[in-house]
Amino acid sequence: MENPVELLGGFSLRLLREMGGMAVMFVQAMLYTFKPPFRFRLLLKQMEFIGVKSTLVVLLTGLFSGMVLALQGYYGFRKFGGESLLGATVALSLVRELGPVLTGLMVTARAGSAIAAELGTMRVTEQIDALWAMAVNPVHYLVMPRIWAGILMLPLLTILADVIGILGGYFVGVILLKINAGIFVAKMRALVELSDILNGLYKSFVFGALLTLIGCYKGYHARGGAEGVGRATTEAVVISSISILVGDYILTSLLFS
């Protein structure tokens, strides 16, 4: 029989151990960056997988987020005649929050899960052991290129989401709801600062590193056949999503204060 205190203690210990393990894996991967052979081809392949192939989902997410923001904002602002602020609100919400966070979540669902499943399968079919046996460090070969691909591609995807989201907001605000185009754009340009955009992109760097690291870590440590791979994949998605949301709060309080 386990009492609640023991359960909580066990859970905390596991959490700490996992966080420690992830930190070690991250540092190793970063250090191996400068160690030949440089895995340039693998990096390009991962950038294609994590970045290019996520474009469509990210565009759709960004577009409809921008559109719904405009719609909701319009009904809110109309109550006190503040429609002129619509463009700025949509743009600020996107570049500061929704762009990076939604991109992070969508890429987690698409690529983070796939990374965990792939590495997990490699683990349970001894392909990771085979790498070690052939004197190739799997963190260098598998983890390092994936984390870098995440770090490099997430900001680009976030920019795409921001841009298409603002276009979506423009479409709804100006074309459907007939707000004056000049005012929509002018307020947006006046109120959105470069630092807003940059801070949003800093976040996306961090999310890119987080979701690839967690996917790699969970896959790398998978055990117990197909079921274990499934568990690793689920955990990777859940933990990455939570980390992105918690990380977003922490980063917001650090960056915008």
Add this chain to the structure above:
Amino acid sequence: MIKIINLHKSFGPQKVLRGVNLEIPKGKITFIMGRSGTGKSVLLKHIIGLMEPDEGQIIVDGQDITKMSAKELLKIRKRFGMLFQEGALFDSMTVGENVAFPLYEHTKLSEKEIWQRVREKLAQVDLLGAIDKMPSELSGGMKKRAALARALALEPEIVLFDEPTTGLDPVMQLNIGFLIKKTQQQHKLTCVVISHDIIVARATADRIAFLHEGVIIAQGSPEEIARFPHPFVQEFWQTLELGSKEVGHEERPFEPGT
């Protein structure tokens, strides 16, 4: 030479290795035999440092690999090749790319030389036709042979084979046995072969060791093993003749394989 001293390994309450002592001579083929599930694969993974023992030492040319850091292990593993029991082919690469992988990683050969070597190794295991296939498109026996070609690609000094002939047809079993023997003699390799295959062992082994209940109960040349008094060894060794006697016997039909 590889020397295994008092090796212990447990998984939870299950004691798998209980003090293995074994010497694997340089430039020879050593077979490790034993019942399914006794820990042969576990023993092999210890030799290349993929598993850490609870107790004991593994000395490779005077160096204890159980005390090595990950970095030192990677260095010493360049001298090893390993065929995994399930093949462990990279399923994101073609058969050819799998065999080429260690060559790209550890040699300075040109693209042309690498692919020449790949074709040569695949031809030896009769898989040239599958060079562009993905591992998922291969049969079990073909996977094993592709993995064998990969293990031999670098012509490493020490090669560990985990059941190289299991799952192959009898003709292919002997062919692979002889391929291992030929490669070994050509390059003076040190080979460790895990196998249940008494025919192949008799034809190719320089030494045979029996793993039973976590310890090595017998070792010696095939002739010595054939005369070894331990009942388990005798039983194992004679299954072949017993089996062939019982072919056609109505009450206990002999089923080959497994």
